[in-house]
Amino acid sequence: MSAALDVRSPVPVTLDRRCLSLRVDPDEVLRFQGYKKGRDVPDATVLALFDEALALGESLMEPRFVYRAARVTGQEPDVIQAGGEEFHIPEIGRLWGTLEAVGAGICTVGRAIEDRVRELWEERELPLAMMLDSVGSAAVESLAEYVNDLLCQAAIPSSMRVTNRVSPGYAGWDTAEQVALFRLCPGLPIDVTLNDSCVMVPGKSISILVGIGPEARVDHYFTQCRRCWMRDCDYRRAPAVTTVHR
Numbered sequence: 742m743s744a745a746l747d748v749r750s751p752v753p754v755t756l757d758r759r760c761l762s763l764r765v766d767p768d769e770v771l772r773f774q775g776y777k778k779g780r781d782v783p784d785a786t787v788l789a790l791f792d793e794a795l796a797l798g799e800s801l802m803e804p805r806f807v808y809r810a811a812r813v814t815g816q817e818p819d820v821i822q823a824g825g826e827e828f829h830i831p832e833i834g835r836l837w838g839t840l841e842a843v844g845a846g847i848c849t850v851g852r853a854i855e856d857r858v859r860e861l862w863e864e865r866e867l868p869l870a871m872m873l874d875s876v877g878s879a880a881v882e883s884l885a886e887y888v889n890d891l892l893c894q895a896a897i898p899s900s901m902r903v904t905n906r907v908s909p910g911y912a913g914w915d916t917a918e919q920v921a922l923f924r925l926c927p928g929l930p931i932d933v934t935l936n937d938s939c940v941m942v943p944g945k946s947i948s949i950l951v952g953i954g955p956e957a958r959v960d961h962y963f964t965q966c967r968r969c970w971m972r973d974c975d976y977r978r979a980p981a982v983t984t985v986h987r
């Protein structure tokens with residue numbers, strides 16, 4: 742599966758559902774619904790609603806991923822320069838170590854889920870609308886994790902390491918730098934654009950940046966292998982602890 746993906750590709754590579762495995766984690770959907778794992782127990786009505794929304798969501802999802810790498814031309818404690826862009830990410834030098842390249846990517850489950858959620862709101866089917874929205878959010882999170890796994894696996898044959906992903910708007914990285922990330926890896930091949938507020942359209946999309954290199958520090962905030970589905974990976978650093986399997 743990862744043969745389709747060159748982790749150091751200097752030109753944009755697009756993957757679609759033929760290469761992307763996508764499973765929705767029920768726990769993640771319920772988390773978006775406000776349930777706390779181990780504390781809140783959904784009743785039968787909620788679980789039936791989840792089943793309905795999941796079936797609907799799975800029929801509407803169109804997972805896609807576009808990815809491009811760029812050689813790192815400069816690194817400072819809080820800055821990475823690559824591909825003519827400069828990313829200001831707090832403490833990234835300490836967290837990721839010395840890099841050879843960065844990989845920028847955008848993944849999406851498409852706009853059909855959002856369109857259906859809007860219709861359900863208009864039809865006053867509010868519980869299903871909210872559950873379907875949560876299914877879409879959980880799906881794109883799962884997709885972002887999966888592409889991170891794909892990149893890690895694709896890098897192994899060339900003795901490269903791939904870090905955990907980071908995204909503009911999180912961990913102190915300014916959302917406005919979505920613009921630079923999109924210049925490095927345009928979203929148009931998968932129909933994802935940025936609006937004037939640097940928000941992606943469709944909304945069920947996630948942009949990522951990973952570090953690449955033989956010395957790159959992986960697992961900088963959690964152990965990637967713990968929720969990686971690559972069962973036969975000889976390089977696994979920790980057993981998988983997942984609630985959903987691809």
Ligand code: SF4
Binds near residue numbers: 975
């Ligand atoms: S098991 Fe670990 S090393 Fe192997 S592909 Fe997954 S994240 Fe990478």
